Amino acid sequence: DAGVTQSPTHLIKTRGQQVTLRCSPKSGHDTVSWYQQALGQGPQFIFQYYEEEERQRGNFPDRFSGHQFPNYSSELNVNALLLGDSALYLCASSFTSGGYNEQFFGPGTRLTVL
């Protein structure tokens, strides 16, 4: 049973560019959440997708957007990159109909903005 997968593993961009990160949830899961983990910090919630719609959003600017596809996979897009966007981006999947808030995390995408 494949767990949560993310691509790419690492990414280097320059300020002002745009980036797209991808996530495939664990088999049987229908909900994807995205978190940003800056160096030396705990993960911070960006947003969550369920039934192809953004269901909940954290305190992140509109430069951060996302999408969920019919197969439950998801993308995170960040526009107009800033140096402060350098972080590990974690995707977590869960099963909304399962009732319990148990989230399984992927290995993350390390984004470096120069």
Added chain:
Amino acid sequence: AQSVTQPDIHITVSEGASLELRCNYSYGATPYLFWYVQSPGQGLQLLLKYFSGDTLVQGIKGFEAEFKRSQSSFNLRKPSVHWSDAAEYFCAVGARQAGTALIFGKGTTLSVSS
């Protein structure tokens, strides 16, 4: 405000010695509590969770945690630490509803000395 506090930034424990990592939370609703472990360059692995019932919960790798509502705490323990336990440990709190945002502490780095 909703928050998680992990008072210890860094702890060093001798191999074979016992371990306790502290976690205090502030949460407006019934808290659902989690401990995750993160090895360098990796994603988060769920160690254990508390949803309801017995306040002492057992997890993987020999870890356990005790929920104390009166103290708003959820401390992680292990009776005998192994060198492979060296990692970053994160405490998180969330609502029961599947997929809702988890709020993480800043983490505790565990070093194991021989």
